[in-house]
Structure formats: C-alpha cells, structure tokens
Amino acid sequence: MKNKKNRPYREFLLQGNEAIVEGAIKAGCRFFAGYPITPATEISEAMSVKLPQVDGTFIQMEDEIASIAAVIGASLAGVKSMTATSGPGFSLMQENIGFAIMAEVPCVIVDAMRGGPSTGLPTSPSQSDVMQARWGTHGDHPIIVLCPSTVRECYDLTIKAFNLSEKFRNPVILLVDEVVAHMREKITFYDDEEVEIFNRIKPNMPPEWYIPYVDTPSGVPLMANFGEGYRYHVTGLTHDIRGFPTSRPDEIDPFIRRLFRKISQHFSELQFGDFYETDDADITIIAYGCVARSAKRAVIDARQKGLKVGLLKLNTLWPFMRTAVERVLNTSKIIIVPEMNMGQISREVKRVNKGSSKVFTINKVDGIIITPQEIQARIKEVA
C-alpha cells in the first residue's frame, strides 16, 4: 500500500508486547531467553516464532535468573539479547542485572509492570516498579530506563533501548505497564523509514594491545566478543582495567566513577519525552506510561474549557529527566503527577522542585488505570 505522500507502507494492529518484539528484531536482537509470566508472556511467544525465522535463537529457561544469565552470556558472545518479565521475575533478575552493569554487558530487559508487592495482581496494571528498575540491584550503579505509552513507542523505544545498551555497554530496562503491554493500536511502518541502529564498538588493535576495561573519552570501553581473538576476563568482582579482580582503592574508585560518568556525561542523549501544550500552561501534568494517555485526554478537555493545562510526558524515567521537569517547574505554578503507585516519580519531581511550584499527586494502587476524569477532578481541585 501507499499513503498520501506516495510512500509505500504497511499497517498492523499490534499489541504493545508484539510491537516490542518487532522493535527488538529490527534493532538486531537475535537472542531471547525468558520465562512465562503475565503480562509479558506474549513477548516470549512472539520471539519463539520470529527469532528462528531470522536465524536467531529463542530459549525458555528454567526461571528468570537463568533467563537474564543466558541473555548476558549471549551478549558476551556477540549477539544482541533481550529478556522480558514482570515484577516477580524482575525481582529475581536483579542480581544478574548488577552483573551486567559491573561487567558492562549490553542487554535489554522488559518489565511489564503489574500490581505488587509479591505475586500481587497478575493481570492488572501498575507503575510500581519505577524504583525497582532504578535501584533493584545492590550497589551503586547507573541505569537507563525507558517507558513507552503507545504501541508505536513500544516499537521505537525498544530500538532505542538496544542502541543505548550497545552504545553505553549497560543494561537498558524497558518499563511498560500491563495496559500498554496488552493494548492494541494501529502501527504504520514505512518501507523507506530510516531506522538508526547502533552496534557496540569493537576493538581493532592487535589483541596484545587490547585493555578490556580501559577508560575512553566517552567513558565506554571497547567491547570484544568472545571468540574473536581478544581473550579477556569478565567478572562480577570489582576489577582493574584488565578485567582482573582488584581490591586496590586507587583502582576501585575510578572504575565505579567511570560507570556513572559514562551515563552522566551523555544525559542529553538519554532524554526522551514530549512537551504537550506546556508553554503557556498554568498547570502541568507530568505523566508516563498508560497514565500519560489519560493525562493527554484530560489536557485536551481542559483546554476546551479554557483552562491552561499542559502535559510533560516522560519516556525516559532514569536517568531522571531533570532538565525537562525544571522547564515546566519554571513555567507552571502547579504540577500534578498522576501515577499508579504511592508516589515514585512525584518524589523525584518534588526533589527537583526548588519551591517555585506546588506539586500535587494522584496515587492509584487498585489495579485500575487512572482515568481522564480523575485527572480532571484533581485539576479542578487544585486550580
């Protein structure tokens, strides 16, 4: 088919989870290991069908711990890899996510959020893993967390997640909620669409010159894949630039600081979001995931009533979009942060707020999406 501008295109009605699979395959993902869990199972199912078609490999492991371990192993062997789970499985993965951070192994982890704690609400949405995604694994560490609110964003952000993980040699977490994971929307792929794909930068020097964890201007070391002639040691122990375990303070400190710096000095490349009608807004809603959809509806309705309301949609949750939030804090006296948890992102907004605005929250933890009406009611209440 061709659209009005005469560009050939294909249209699909896809579920968020299916769009994630399409994005992953497009990004070059050729290995997936997972364990069944609602509401992420469709990703495993689709991967088991799609990956063998493109000479990739799908495996269902014995648990989520093994799934993330296999993903890290596959990435070390040079294949872009992903796993997908929900809260309980995400908790099980945390130790090995820390390993991937420590050993600087690119990989993508999808967490389709459901209500918690514990087994919680398997088929109801929630946004309560925001902090688990940030601090779930032990130790000081950097992390990148992206959060889509539409099916199209599921596709785009999955590609971005792979690119960023390859670029920064860090795990990237795609945090979707049950609504976005299961929702179906029309998605259009243009045949001439140019998609930027980033592959890890490999060493090209003679193996004896290769120092696997040495600092570079970007803070990201060159990554050799297993079997390509650069034999080196990968460990979860704190290591020196050669990858060997160290307990020397003068080697530990620069290493941990470099891990943070490789992300922090590229903040601007990691900020994805959308300002909607915020320039003249007296009230700005800051939302993400499925709630951003309700928030947009609420903004449209409020504008029709003549209220100056705007929306800042966050697609990057971590590192926190401080600059974008500061921009709306400077223009709007009132901020409303609706989220399906007890206040995980609103706490960050309050931390960034230097007293210029009042920050209000809507916290919903009953497994039902926050509706536009509930946001409108809050607007009315605080305006």
Place this chain on the structure above:
Amino acid sequence: MPEITKLIHKYLRHDKKFPHVWCPGCGIGIMLGALIRAIDRCGFTKDEIVLVSGIGCTGRLPVYVDFNTLHTTHGRALAFATGVKLANPKLKVIVVMGDGDAVAIGGNHFIHAARRNIDLTAIIVNNSIYGMTGGQYSPTTPYGMKTTTSSYTHIEQAFSISELAVTAGAPFVGRGTVYHAKLLDSLMEKAFMKKGFAVVEVISHCHTQFGKLNKMGSAVEMMQWQRDHAVTVEKAANMTEEELKNKFKIGVLIDKDLPIYLDEYEKIREMAKTKNK
C-alpha cells in the same frame, strides 16, 4: 622445566598476579592441570574456549588461564554458559563449579542443563563443603559430618552429583578424584569430545576446613582416603552391594547419545522459515 610443566605454563595467564587463592594442598590445582592437559590433547585453540565459573574456590579458577573467561554470579554459571553457546555454537564452552555452586544454589540450572542437552561440559569439584566462606555444610556433605554450620553433627542426606546428573538425563557423566589424576585426564578428554551435555564430577578434598573439622588429616591423608574409597566402574560391576557400602564408583558412569539441542534448533529454524514463506 619438565614437559608437563611447560604445557601448563602455555595456558596460564602470566599477566595475572600469582599466587592463586587456593590453600596449599588443595585439589583444585590438580583438577586445573587435568583440564589444561585435556584441552591441549583435544586440540582446541585458546580463542575457541570459553571457561565459565560461578562463585567459590572453584569459581576463581578461570582468572588464571588464558582463555575467554567468565566469572559469573553464584550458581548461575550454566545459565550464562547456555547463552554463550547458543549465541556462538562454534565456541567450546566449559563450566567449572564447586558442589555448593552446582547443586545447591545452582541445582535448578544443573538439572535443566542436563535435561536440555546443550553441548556444554560441566566440571564439578566436589569437596563436600563451602570452602571459601570457611567450612559450612553443602548438599554433598555426608550425614554425620561436622562443619561450621553443623558443629554438633550433620543431619541431612547428601546428594550424589553424578547420579543426579544421570537421572536428570545427561548423556555423559564421569566421576574421578584428584588422587586418580590420570583417570581425571581421560574423563575430561572424553567429556570435551562428547557431543552434548557432559558432566565430570571431581571428588576432591578440603583439608583446611572439612578435613580439620572431621579429623581426616592432611591433604595427603585425604587423598589416600580417596584412593581407598574409590572403586572403578569395571571393578564395581563384580562387587556385591555390601562390598560397595561406603565406596564410590569412578570412571564413565554413563555415555549415551541423545538429540543435541543446537542440532534440533537448526531444524526449528528450517521449519520457521518454510512456514513463513
């Protein structure tokens, strides 16, 4: 320098500061020697070997040798290795673990790796105790023994790692000891050449923890214990159950052919492509 020492040095990492972490008299060194000799005899290049380990005394082994080495989290070595092998089937992936690593925290991964039959070699050094953390009981600590967490006595029954592997479906299982060094060499060689999941259980000793707490003497005396309690599979075939009491079998316990995961997966790829057309 004798030839055998030269051979070992060919595979050691000389830019890694020695001495190693193991206690003098530890059996892991003997196992490492057997591993290197078997790799050399099989003719693998250093670049195609990926040596994966978990946590513990045995977990520290890969750092000393000049292969692609991966020191993972506790118990998860086989799961990491599964990813490595599936992503690049050309690599020869060898996993070294201790008894706690392989069948306590990693027990689930162990039985499923055996069942799945991916082409990996798992070498398990079984010294019946957690050595690195100072001598706590493991799933292979025999009933009635003393450890720092069973200082009165140990009341649990022990796993037989090899029998567990056989039952879980591993197509190759061998058991050796660090006393029977030549047998160990040949078991490892057979395991490396085996297509499919191969297990070698290496009965070893921890004289500094297990030996001390149970008054079993020095490393030498504990190796003599291995000599006196091991019976070859061939010899055991002609012995009664009574005669085999308190003994363990060494040698090739099982060697059978099963469909290999990666060969089977190749068929899946073909099916997926045909169906897709």
